[in-house]
Amino acid sequence: MSAGSRIIEGLEEALAHAKGKAIGRARTVNVPHDIDVRSIRKRLNMSQREFALRFGFSLATLRHWEQGQRRPEGAARAFLIVIDRRPEAVQEALAS
Numbered sequence: 001m002s003a004g005s006r007i008i009e010g011l012e013e014a015l016a017h018a019k020g021k022a023i024g025r026a027r028t029v030n031v032p033h034d035i036d037v038r039s040i041r042k043r044l045n046m047s048q049r050e051f052a053l054r055f056g057f058s059l060a061t062l063r064h065w066e067q068g069q070r071r072p073e074g075a076a077r078a079f080l081i082v083i084d085r086r087p088e089a090v091q092e093a094l095a096s
Contacts, residue, residue, distance in 0.1 A: 031081060034071070037072065037080060043084075054094075055079075
């Protein structure tokens with residue numbers, strides 16, 4: 001398939017999506033409900049402060065997660081999974 005054909009296909013999919021039609025390629029992802037934030041941080045050998053600063057979390061939020069007072073929700077859970085699996089890629093992407 002040529003680049004032009006892929007662009008046209010992508011535009012057609014975007015138009016179908018805008019009209020509310022189902023797109024054949026859509027997939028769902030399964031993000032675990034329970035994430036052990038402390039074990040991720042410890043495996044990376046980081047303090048709470050370092051982990052929070054490095055990945056953009058508030059220190060208070062990180063502490064609440066680790067103490068079980070709150071749980072990561074939505075995008076934060078997905079972000080933590082990426083940090084767990086590819087910390088170097090996340091750090092590279094967030095580097096200024």
